[in-house]
Amino acid sequence: MIDQGITIGHVGLNVTDLDRSIDFYRDALGVEIVGRADADGRRYAFLGSGGVPMITLWQQSAAPFPADRAGLHHLAFQVADVAALAQVEVRLRTLGSTIRDDSGVTGEPAAAGQLFCFDPDGIRLEFHAVERPSRPVPATGDGPACGFF
Numbered sequence: 001m002i003d004q005g006i007t008i009g010h011v012g013l014n015v016t017d018l019d020r021s022i023d024f025y026r027d028a029l030g031v032e033i034v035g036r037a038d039a040d041g042r043r044y045a046f047l048g049s050g051g052v053p054m055i056t057l058w059q060q061s062a063a064p065f066p067a068d069r070a071g072l073h074h075l076a077f078q079v080a081d082v083a084a085l086a087q088v089e090v091r092l093r094t095l096g097s098t099i100r101d102d103s104g105v106t107g108e109p110a111a112a113g114q115l116f117c118f119d120p121d122g123i124r125l126e127f128h129a130v131e132r133p134s135r136p137v138p139a140t141g142d143g144p145a146c147g148f149f
Contacts, residue, residue: 001043008053009053009074010048011056011083012054012055013056013058013075013123014058014060015060015121016059016064017059017120017121017128018057018059020120021057021059021119021120022057024095025055025119027095028088028091028092029047029077031047031048031054031056032045032047033045033046034046034048034053035053043059044057044059061121062097064121065123066122067124072123072124073094074116074123074124074126075124075125076128077128078127079127079128079130080129082129085128085129088115088127089115092115092117098117100116113129114126114127129133
């Protein structure tokens with residue numbers, strides 16, 4: 001049982017290009033820069049809202065995220081409902097993200113209440129609605145929709 005006082009504070013991601021990642025997450029999530037440094041080649045930024053960091057980006061990688069190694073599977077973001085998810089989908093498509101959906105809803109991922117994409121460094125992202133569609137479409141295959149991709 002998780003201690004009731006424990007919550008996730010923020011997530012730190014290694015990136016190859018700090019400016020590109022800042023632009024992506026700021027545009028995709030609507031977050032702002034709450035802290036940033038570029039001293040002695042040590043570049044990083046804290047992104048969040050109201051001065052509270054949600055994501056920290058560290059420019060210290062030479063190559064995209066390798067999905068074939070142990071570590072982060074995906075980072076999930078929760079939105080209020082399917083309408084909000086549809087807005088996120090529009091923003092992601094405007095950014096050039098390829099939207100992936102394994103739920104069986106072709107062409108309309110937000111209608112399933114969840115969608116998946118990759119950030120500029122190949123980190124898998126999930127966006128899901130707390131309030132699901134009235135008739136959600138079940139995942140196809142043997143596993144969860146966020147499983148093997």
